Amino acid sequence: MKSSFPYRARTSLGRAIPLVILTLYAMLALFPIVMILMNSFKAKKAIFGAPFAFPTPETFSLIGYQTVTDRAAFSTYFLNSVIVTFTALILTLLIGAMAAFALAEYDFRGNTLTAIYLSIGIMIPIRLGTVGILRLMVSLKLVNTLTGLILIYTAQALPLTIFILSQFMRQVPKDLKDAARIDGASEYQIFGMVLPLVRPALGAIGIFTMIPIWNDLWFPLIIAPSSKTATVTLGVQQFLGQFVSDWNAVLSSLTLAMVPILLLYILFSKQMIRSITAGAIK
Amino acid sequence: MQSSKRRSRFPVHILVFLAPAVLLYTLFMVFPLINSLRLSFYDIGPKNQQSFAGLQNYVKLFTNENFAPFFWRALRNNFVFFAIHMLVQNSIALLLAGLLADGGRARNFFRTVIFLPTVLSVVIIGFIWQLILNPLWGVAESMLEAVGLGSWFGPWLGKPETALITVSLISVWQFVGIPMILFYAALIGIPDELMEAARVDGATGWDVFWRIKFPLILPTVGIVAVLTFVGNFNAFDLIYTMKGANAGPDFSTDIMGTFFYRTFFGQQLQLGNPAMGATVAAMMFLIILTGVLLYMFLWARRVQTYDM
Numbered sequence: 188m189k190s191s192f193p194y195r196a197r198t199s200l201g202r203a204i205p206l207v208i209l210t211l212y213a214m215l216a217l218f219p220i221v222m223i224l225m226n227s228f229k230a231k232k233a234i235f236g237a238p239f240a241f242p243t244p245e246t247f248s249l250i251g252y253q254t255v256t257d258r259a260a261f262s263t264y265f266l267n268s269v270i271v272t273f274t275a276l277i278l279t280l281l282i283g284a285m286a287a288f289a290l291a292e293y294d295f296r297g298n299t300l301t302a303i304y305l306s307i308g309i310m311i312p313i314r315l316g317t318v319g320i321l322r323l324m325v326s327l328k329l330v331n332t333l334t335g336l337i338l339i340y341t342a343q344a345l346p347l348t349i350f351i352l353s354q355f356m357r358q359v360p361k362d363l364k365d366a367a368r369i370d371g372a373s374e375y376q377i378f379g380m381v382l383p384l385v386r387p388a389l390g391a392i393g394i395f396t397m398i399p400i401w402n403d404l405w406f407p408l409i410i411a412p413s414s415k416t417a418t419v420t421l422g423v424q425q426f427l428g429q430f431v432s433d434w435n436a437v438l439s440s441l442t443l444a445m446v447p448i449l450l451l452y453i454l455f456s457k458q459m460i461r462s463i464t465a466g467a468i469k
Numbered sequence: 470m471q472s473s474k475r476r477s478r479f480p481v482h483i484l485v486f487l488a489p490a491v492l493l494y495t496l497f498m499v500f501p502l503i504n505s506l507r508l509s510f511y512d513i514g515p516k517n518q519q520s521f522a523g524l525q526n527y528v529k530l531f532t533n534e535n536f537a538p539f540f541w542r543a544l545r546n547n548f549v550f551f552a553i554h555m556l557v558q559n560s561i562a563l564l565l566a567g568l569l570a571d572g573g574r575a576r577n578f579f580r581t582v583i584f585l586p587t588v589l590s591v592v593i594i595g596f597i598w599q600l601i602l603n604p605l606w607g608v609a610e611s612m613l614e615a616v617g618l619g620s621w622f623g624p625w626l627g628k629p630e631t632a633l634i635t636v637s638l639i640s641v642w643q644f645v646g647i648p649m650i651l652f653y654a655a656l657i658g659i660p661d662e663l664m665e666a667a668r669v670d671g672a673t674g675w676d677v678f679w680r681i682k683f684p685l686i687l688p689t690v691g692i693v694a695v696l697t698f699v700g701n702f703n704a705f706d707l708i709y710t711m712k713g714a715n716a717g718p719d720f721s722t723d724i725m726g727t728f729f730y731r732t733f734f735g736q737q738l739q740l741g742n743p744a745m746g747a748t749v750a751a752m753m754f755l756i757i758l759t760g761v762l763l764y765m766f767l768w769a770r771r772v773q774t775y776d777m
Contacts, residue, residue: 209583210579213579217582286487289486313502314705314726316501316505317750322501338493345490373482402590423590427592441596
């Protein structure tokens with residue numbers, strides 16, 4: 188191989204430029220978040236005097252967190268968000284898996300039609316039915332209840348869940364199920380047997396169902412705006428609106444709202460990203 | 470259901486598996502959506518009396534001075550919002566994905582960091598950027614000064630000429646990770662042999678990307694475009710968080726989502742109007758449906774999908 192200097196220079200430059208671009212972009216993605224986290228632990232003077240400095244023993248202050256815990260019902264908001272997100276998640280996975288199993292496993296009249304009907308909701312956002320949803324919630328007396336939110340989020344998440352899960356369930360070998368049938372297993376037992384086999388898909392769908400529910404502002408704002416049913420996203424939005432001028436409180440409440448999702452993301456980011464890339468390769 | 474069971478021996482277990490999903494989805498998604506569309510053809514009185522109004526609400530939306538100027542402005546702004554996402558977000562995403570897919574050190578780290586903002590709530594992102602861009606805090610200004618662009622800085626969010634672009638770019642900043650990951654997934658799915666052959670023939674990295682890789686990931690380009698379209702014409706949270714329901718300054722950041730919210734719930738002096746709200750939602754439905762159908766019939770059918 189001929190290895191002349193210009194060639195080598197070109198390739199090392201070719202390697203450096205992507206790294207530089209990626210580094211710069213990663214900094215752009217991180218710096219606003221880091222700025223908030225960092226400054227939430229500083230006294231007001233230091234927030235404005237030296238915004239780019241890390242908190243030091245002299246500038247360290249938890250005054251913002253104090254205001255937040257005194258003034259906002261953060262624990263209620265968190266509890267509401269956890270209840271809504273997890274109940275909707277479990278309902279979605281269970282009900283969605285059942286429907287996906289039926290569509291993947293049985294050849295019945297109307298199978299394709301049901302599949303198409305259920306998949307319309309993948310592309311049409313549920314928000315467009317808000318006028319109807321609010322009327323329905325009023326007549327079912329579900330306004331300002333967490334149940335209302337749970338039902339909406341489950342309905343919203345079902346189409347994509349069913350679509351993806353039924354593809355995974357089709358890959359479960361037929362022999363396995365037929366062997367169980369010969370042993371006298373009921374169809375419900377076979378469903379119970381297939382479910383653990385698609386666990387990776389359930390996990391991925393779970394994460395991608397959870398995040399939009401946790402982060403949603405629209406339905407808490409419209410269906411459940413009361414202070415007793417406010418979720419974290421709505422609670423933070425309202426708290427920030429009232430405390431705009433209290434920078435310590437604003438920075439601390441933003442940090443408190445971010446940390447749970449950031450922790451989840453740090454724990455699961457590898458699986459999350461792998462599940463998208465793996466799905467696309469297939 | 471009883472009668473249909475008798476007629477065609479529909480197995481009970483299939484019904485048990487399907488019923489919860491179909492019922493929940495029908496009751497809380499399909500039915501409200503259809504009911505919303507229906508209400509756009511009705512007049513709703515103060516005591517909830519409904520009377521058929523034909524296309525009156527639509528005529529009102531397009532011509533009445535209390536609705537039409539807002540509707541057209543929101544629609545135009547929404548197309549600007551979408552155009553910025555297509556041009557900026559999806560190009561940056563393609564660039565980043567191309568760089569990531571070439572491998573190299575710390576690839577997983579970059580992937581994780583760039584995707585991070587997408588998992589945070591739009592409310593948080595909106596407030597974070599409001600603080601960063603706040604002249605009072607001066608973070609953005611001192612950063613621009615550090616690279617010699619201090620004079621560029623202005624109250625971007627407060628001026629009608631720049632507010633929409635600023636808000637759009639913040640949304641781009643948050644969501645660039647999603648198209649990036651989709652492009653990345655498509656790019657790493659291309660078999661190496663294809664590129665090797667081209668490189669042996671002396672093609673540069675640039676050529677390989679545009680002549681071989683890009684045509685192969687066209688199906689993903691279409692999916693990204695349609696996802697961007699649906700997401701953008703359904704957007705609300707960011708503008709509501711940063712600029713309130715009135716989408717200020719002077720309605721310059723008003724898009725279909727905020728216009729829908731105001732029409733349905735009213736604002737300071739104006740009462741909410743459910744029938745007109747339903748009409749705005751029906752227009753959003755039509756726009757999104759048009760986009761999805763265009764994608765399905767014009768793009769997805771023509772673009773060759775290669776088995777790799």
